[in-house]
Amino acid sequence: MSKKDSLQVDNQRLAEAWARTLPTVLNASDRAEVKADEAEANVIRIHIATAGRSNYSFDFKCTYVDSREVQVELIDVEREGTAVDERTDVIQTLVDDYVRHIHECAQQLHAFTHS
Structure with missing residues (x-):
């Protein structure tokens, strides 16, 4: 008997919790924006801008598979507003x-999402 536990948190509140918590695990100079996905309640969108001369920005789709597990998908990588090849070693290292x-x-948000 395995009951799949689904995410029971409003995704706007979830995005706000992520916006508060994500900067604490990133490099201090990186900037992150987190938004609730308007189409899917179990998805948040994450935009991370690197600091320094590289000027890369990364867009991720973060899907809650259940109340604890997330699936992270890279959507786009840009440098100064222009799409770049995501397959280079530098980009892959940053993505990982x-x-x-x-x-x-x-x-860190388990207590918030698994209630």
Whole structure:
């Protein structure tokens, strides 16, 4: 008997909790914006802008599979507003790093999402 537990938190409140928590797990110089997805209640959109000369920005779709587990998908990478090749080692390293930080943030929010 396995009961799938679904996310029971309003996604606007969820996005606000993420907006407060995500900066605590990112590099201090990175900027993050978190928005509730208007089409899917279990999805938040994350935009991360790197600091420094690289001027990269990353867009992620973060889907709650259940109240604890998130699936993170890279949507787009840009540099100064222009799409860049996501397959380079530099970009892949940054993406892996940000995905790890996003999972870390989700773990910190377990008490909030798993109620």
